[in-house]
Amino acid sequence: MIVSHTLHELADGAAVATALADYVAAALAARLERDGMASLAVSGGRTPTRFFEALSTRDLPWQKIAITLVDERWVRESSDRSNARLVRQHLLQGKAAAAKFVPLANDAPTPEAGLFAVNEALEDLAWPLACAVLGMGDDGHTASFFPGGDHLEEAIDPDASLGLIPMRAPDAGEPRITLTLPVLLAADALALHIEGPAKRPVLEKALGEGPATEMPIRAVLRAPRPLDIFWCP
Numbered sequence: 553m554i555v556s557h558t559l560h561e562l563a564d565g566a567a568v569a570t571a572l573a574d575y576v577a578a579a580l581a582a583r584l585e586r587d588g589m590a591s592l593a594v595s596g597g598r599t600p601t602r603f604f605e606a607l608s609t610r611d612l613p614w615q616k617i618a619i620t621l622v623d624e625r626w627v628r629e630s631s632d633r634s635n636a637r638l639v640r641q642h643l644l645q646g647k648a649a650a651a652k653f654v655p656l657a658n659d660a661p662t663p664e665a666g667l668f669a670v671n672e673a674l675e676d677l678a679w680p681l682a683c684a685v686l687g688m689g690d691d692g693h694t695a696s697f698f699p700g701g702d703h704l705e706e707a708i709d710p711d712a713s714l715g716l717i718p719m720r721a722p723d724a725g726e727p728r729i730t731l732t733l734p735v736l737l738a739a740d741a742l743a744l745h746i747e748g749p750a751k752r753p754v755l756e757k758a759l760g761e762g763p764a765t766e767m768p769i770r771a772v773l774r775a776p777r778p779l780d781i782f783w784c785p
């Protein structure tokens with residue numbers, strides 16, 4: 553198996569935010585230079601706030617950049633569980649306010665009902681992604697690839713034909729929608745952003761043996777492509 557990870561160990565969350573913002577800005581700039589347009593997919597959850605704020609100050613031609621999410625909880629943007637809300641509050645600010653944002657959720661009652669419209673909206677992005685930034689939960693999930701997820705095997709299939717898939721899982725809270733593994737792996741640059749002492753042993757365990765369905769981050773860690781892991785205690 554070919555694995556090629558780079559672990560960036562930083563002193564604290566502020567240092568991770570700066571290093572990851574540098575990394576993402578470089579990936580966007582490289583793609584902009586080549587194609588004149590670039591897309592970025594980011595994760596939600598609690599970890600990314602400081603990184604979003606650092607990235608939002610970067611001097612990039614944001615009007616040529618489209619931002620979407622790696623995954624979303626199927627809730628309204630008024631919910632504090634909404635990843636889109638987090639992106640609007642912390643990333644689409646300052647210079648980055650000029651970016652185009654394509655949310656993964658809409659007003660449809662379920663992800664299945666909303667899927668078609670989200671897929672259509674995503675057609676406006678420049679594909680493949682210039683950069684995708686993943687997070688990781690304490691159970692080893694990433695994106696909405698949850699252990700026990702009803703569409704987990706399809707979502708982490710490297711040959712998945714769908715780019716976007718609904719997901720329900722016992723520990724996911726609400727129904728979710730997520731980009732699938734091949735879409736994430738096709739990104740020019742792929743980062744995993746984890747912070748705090750509790751996540752390091754989870755990462756170490758995920759790097760060991762065992763099925764990817766048990767710790768779905770393994771599907772990313774085992775993929776034959778470079779992955780940059782940003783971590784601080």
Ligand SMILES: O=C(O)[C@H](O)[C@@H](O)[C@H](O)[C@H](O)COP(=O)(O)O
Nearest residue numbers: 595596597598599687688689695
């Ligand atoms: O919507 C989400 O929940 C995410 O995109 C998810 O995959 C997240 O990255 C991890 O759960 C880590 O979350 P924390 O940053 O909250 O630990």
